[in-house]
Amino acid sequence: MALSPFHLAIPVHDLAAARQFYGETFGLNEGRSSEQWVDFDFYGHQLVIHEHPQTPSQESAHTNPVDGHDVPVPHFGIVLSWPEWEALAERLQGFGTRFVIEPYVRFKGQPGEQATMFLLDPCGNALEFKAFKDMGQLFAK
Structure with missing residues (x-):
């Protein structure tokens, strides 16, 4: 069965650090971006990091x-x-x-x-x- 790519958008309170993490640490290819968000090819799926204030689940999972x-x-x-x-x-x-x-x-x-x-x-x-x-x-x- 062929899987369709999923799209996931997640909040990040430090866009630059998250961009480096997903791009360099994981080696993911970057797609479109703006000053508030960045698309990544996450193993054939679309992961988007969006600048957003820190959420409670990010502070303490x-x-x-x-x-x-x-x-x-x-x-x-x-x-x-x-x-x-x-x-x-x-x-x-x-x-x-x-x-x-x-x-x-x-x-x-x-x-x-x-x-x-x-x-x-x-x-x-x-x-x-x-x-x-x-x-x-x-x-x-």
């Missing part, structure tokens, strides 16, 4: 327990192939990224086993990147 870790809510991200996920984890570690949840494999030996990592952008938006060795397990119960 709520968490829910998942597999023994406190997962920040809200969060967004992408499901990558296993090799892409490993390369991204290595890239982020090379940039000295502080992770909310370090890269690891959760639900080991269970349906839905997956590699995952959580981090915050410079404005406090939580991101998750995950991968499945078997993409058929994406929605496994």
Whole structure:
């Protein structure tokens, strides 16, 4: 099944820092922009960072327990192939990224086993990147 690209617009209280983070740390290509917002090609999807005062969830994220870790809510991200996920984890570690949840494999030996990592952008938006060795397990119960 071919997936349609999604569009996600998120608030950032420091446009310059967020632009550098998504452009340089992640290596995302920049699209259109103005003095208040920037489009990025987020793995084939449209991510737009919009200048906006800091939100309560950016100041202090709520968490829910998942597999023994406190997962920040809200969060967004992408499901990558296993090799892409490993390369991204290595890239982020090379940039000295502080992770909310370090890269690891959760639900080991269970349906839905997956590699995952959580981090915050410079404005406090939580991101998750995950991968499945078997993409058929994406929605496994």
